[in-house]
Amino acid sequence: MEQRRRETGRNHWYHETQSSRLPDDVVSLVPEAAYVQDRFLLDLAVDDALLAPHRLWLATARKLSALFFPEHLVPNRLNTLSSYDRLSTALTVAQVYGVQRLCNHYAARLTPLPGPDSSRESNRRLTLITQYARQLASQPTLIDSNLRRQLEEAGLSTGDIVAFNQIIGFVGFQARVVAAFQAAMGIPVRWLPGFDIQQDAPMERFHQTPAIWRADFPQYDVPLANERLSERALLCAQQPLLRELAGLLIQDPLALEPFVQLTKQLQPAQDIHPVASLTALVSARINGSVACFNDTAQAWRGDAGLVDAVRNGERALNAWSHHHPAERAVIQATQWLTRAPDRFSETHLQPLIEQGFSTDQALRLLIWAGFCGWLNRLKLGFGDVA
Template structure:
């Protein structure tokens, strides 16, 4: 393949085979690099900031953990700043939320890219392909996909961090999309772009699906103090049970995720049926049978709902016909999960009409991004049957 000796990072759709970038390359919106790491350039009222500050602070911490200003690369941690930011931009492109694309394109532009050797090109191509697939079609990821990451030099630590990063960008995209919708800001919509397709129904035919890691977890005898400390926080959290020892390969990322779960996920018995419905929808669309099974066990409402979600769009529409409150949630979560770039104020309005406050609607919808993150960790790091 012909080597490309120029950088394509001055626009969203960057060239994956790029050499060191020229000094004069500028992103389309250079000032976007200096925006708040999570809220970007969205202006919130003092009341909103005060009410949502805890989880916003945790989300900002997750961003700074996964996408720091500089990265110390070594044999066990090979993901450079360029690798991380190019992955963030790739995933942002999949979801199409313009603020996200502007931000990560602006941060990527000044980064020195890899050399133009065959090995570097293959590595970057493989990373980009995996990130795009896990973001847009999670069910395409399997053990062969993980093996390909290993073949291009990613360690187990790298693979865990990589999957955490992809999950976080999906969460970030949906949080920003909800904030924009609540403020009535116009959305970007380009005809012809595919939306996320629901996972095949065959994945959900077996009740009681469980999850098993396909990568080695941290062994207790080798665990570092930081890992043991974060495990004491993460293991009691139900969404992370069974995954914590694997995710502990990147202790700071696991800590950030645990904090967000504690702030946005309501454990039983305070778990609301509304949030359980969001869990069911997210798992069904993204293709995580074990997450679906977990949500079905938590559901305390109409017994027909889990089967309706399992059986697909027509069955769910029929069930929701006599459940207007749940119907409003279903329509909003489906749009936000499948096409966050098209999510607008019109999709939040039915929730407000059903009695949700703006803050309640925000928390419920942002939690769908969190569940999507967890879905992708299950798909990316293990097998479900």
């Protein structure tokens, strides 16, 4: 099970997979972090002027947080993920990204929960869950058919796997939103040395032809669903970003409607739409989602050389952006937020402001970058290009 390690400076959120029981005397260093009123921004004191344009989608994000991490949960045959499974996954992902506010919160909520029994089967299941969550968060392209099959062999239903991938994507999005708001308010960054920055996916992935995304799990037969579920699936399929995922997302039905709503609410407005597409390209390139990259590239109406530069990696992108200062600021901010949200600061936000973006426009771009990372991980967690 998950056991806190007493390490100076980070024993309040570090955890690892162990077969032994959690000692009674090991407690969260910040227990009050479990009792925040805002389960998404985690009681980050954001200026009202900054917060006002984001209230609608933040309300939806809080709703999703309550669905992914309910106060009381009774697993059943088709939905076996316990509260412990969900919160240990959230802490694993928070640990990868190193945003301390998230680490404190999920560690504090996880600490009092009873862990699974110490049987070999339970220990193997938890080890697989932890390994998968860490890899999808830090190196998404390491997820392959073998790892997905192991989750099924460990007893996770397709509905479990959908919810599990959603939780990983959600916490990654949450980490980047918190980091973006902290940067906008000029809050100093406190990051721990020794944590690696996410490396870009191999360039070779983006030169595959043909590159058609295929799900690695059985998709729900929508015509067999009840009327309410069919309506939700239709709403999902009507969103271009979610169309290919609808048959899978419907298998976590409670989260489906608010997730579709969040997708609609975060769609970039016209004032930032062209550079938001650039943000989506850079996010997909770093995370290795060929499907997301190709979808955005096909709709791109700007300089064709930019798409090729993003595809070919950082050196080509730096050369292209040398004479495009506004796009360069967008690229660099997206890169930092995607690769290392724990290090993202006002220093990375300021070039956007200097290039004429308002603080609100810059925030909306960064929040979109975080959401693109969530979508990238869903595509990589559920399947891959053939």
